[in-house]
Amino acid sequence: MAHVVVIGAGIGGMTVAYDLRAELDKKQHRVTVIGDKDIFEFTPSNPWVAVGWRDRKTTTVDIKKSLGKKGIELIASAVTKIDAEQNSLTLMNEQSVSYDYLVITTGPKLAFDEVPGLGPHNGHTQSVCTLSHAEHSFENFKALSKEPGPVVVGAVQGASCFGPAYEYAFILESELRKRKQRDRVPMTFVTSEPYIGHLGLGGVGDSKSLLESALRKRHIKWITNAKTTRVEDGVMHVDEHDDAGQVIRQHELPFKHAMMLPAFKGVDPVAAVEGLCNPRGFVLIDGKQRNPKYPNIYSAGVCVAIPPVEQTPIPTGTPKTGYMIESMVTAIVHNIAAELAGKEPQETATWSAICLADMGDTGAAFVAIPQIPPRNVTWFKEGKWVHLAKIAYEKYFLKKMKAGSTEPIYEKYTLKAMGIKRLKSEG
Numbered sequence: 001m002a003h004v005v006v007i008g009a010g011i012g013g014m015t016v017a018y019d020l021r022a023e024l025d026k027k028q029h030r031v032t033v034i035g036d037k038d039i040f041e042f043t044p045s046n047p048w049v050a051v052g053w054r055d056r057k058t059t060t061v062d063i064k065k066s067l068g069k070k071g072i073e074l075i076a077s078a079v080t081k082i083d084a085e086q087n088s089l090t091l092m093n094e095q096s097v098s099y100d101y102l103v104i105t106t107g108p109k110l111a112f113d114e115v116p117g118l119g120p121h122n123g124h125t126q127s128v129c130t131l132s133h134a135e136h137s138f139e140n141f142k143a144l145s146k147e148p149g150p151v152v153v154g155a156v157q158g159a160s161c162f163g164p165a166y167e168y169a170f171i172l173e174s175e176l177r178k179r180k181q182r183d184r185v186p187m188t189f190v191t192s193e194p195y196i197g198h199l200g201l202g203g204v205g206d207s208k209s210l211l212e213s214a215l216r217k218r219h220i221k222w223i224t225n226a227k228t229t230r231v232e233d234g235v236m237h238v239d240e241h242d243d244a245g246q247v248i249r250q251h252e253l254p255f256k257h258a259m260m261l262p263a264f265k266g267v268d269p270v271a272a273v274e275g276l277c278n279p280r281g282f283v284l285i286d287g288k289q290r291n292p293k294y295p296n297i298y299s300a301g302v303c304v305a306i307p308p309v310e311q312t313p314i315p316t317g318t319p320k321t322g323y324m325i326e327s328m329v330t331a332i333v334h335n336i337a338a339e340l341a342g343k344e345p346q347e348t349a350t351w352s353a354i355c356l357a358d359m360g361d362t363g364a365a366f367v368a369i370p371q372i373p374p375r376n377v378t379w380f381k382e383g384k385w386v387h388l389a390k391i392a393y394e395k396y397f398l399k400k401m402k403a404g405s406t407e408p409i410y411e412k413y414t415l416k417a418m419g420i421k422r423l424k425s426e427g
Helices: 011-023 043-051 063-069 131-146 163-178 207-217 324-341 384-403 409-425
Strands: 002-007 029-035 039-041 060-062 073-075 079-083 088-091 096-098 101-104 151-155 187-191 220-223 226-232 235-241 245-253 259-260 298-299 351-360 363-369 376-380
Touching: 002 011, 002 063, 011 029, 011 063, 011 101, 011 259, 011 324, 029 063, 039 063, 043 131, 043 163, 043 384, 060 063, 060 384, 063 384, 101 220, 101 324, 151 163, 163 187, 163 207, 163 259, 187 226, 207 220, 207 363, 207 376, 226 259, 298 324, 324 351, 351 384, 363 384
Parallel strands: 002 029, 002 101, 029 073, 101 298, 151 187, 151 259, 187 220
Antiparallel strands: 039 060, 079 088, 088 096, 226 235, 235 245, 351 363, 363 376
């Protein structure tokens, strides 16, 4: 009998747990999920939460009930230590948990401390990285609505997740227009990307021209190759660089409301395990999603180590998209099942990207196969249908999560339902 433990109860952790339970014999093998809380938060909805379009009730699921329906144990306590040599975990509640296989899907540690004054708690900027951050941002947005003024949105140096920054900028702009306050709110998009639409992916098709056009239509100025040096109350200090990495201009950007995505690191108990992670704390994996030093430890999602797509004047990371995480999860499940059957793991993740980005009243979708160039397929389009598909994706995912579904509950199924004919017709 094997005990498979999953650390992290986000999109990656929940899906791998459901898939493992569906794949492995229930009488022979246990599956346990360990998370720091007993609710699932649908992270892609956070930009909507930050302007009041969604709330905690509509974007969370009681996962104790959902997991219990499938015979998956939940322990709602954070992991404080991993003893990879002894195959055991220590939890915040002082409980000890042993495992035969460990799947790490913790997501990242948010490195707000790397920029003075950054962040929603000890700094002066907002975030949509977590539900609580999005709720805090909404309170700050309500203050902006009462006293309109400048807004800054973007991502700092070292960031790898640029999509939510673009989403939030467009969603915020849309809500301000609805409130008839847009004319009193100058907006600036500040990003470490070398150009608009780089996305940490070296661009996808016409993402540069399409996103630049979308920003121009909405009268949102932008600064690229930007290093945010510090944030003070109401003022963001930004150094703009040229392609050689030399400072060409220093900006002092006033703001009433600012949302800046931070760089990511690995969470502390994972990063502390010698030989498990790279210097930033991301889990090192081979082609089978296993750690080379500890082959009974698998990992998927934002917490895995992937090198940047290319060197940029200001450091940028590579995003791990929903579809990419799906392929990692599938590989992990099949490889653990193979090992338990006495076979060698064979499955590898495809690491392709299919993403839906809401833009308030329209949206943008892109396909990159593989995610890291050069690619076999590159496709990027904008349209109202993407906005509708994003809404459908949210409803579908949460419905399946509440049902404790073992069916695939990934982003590609919404695209299949909403846009596959269009994708095919576009080549």
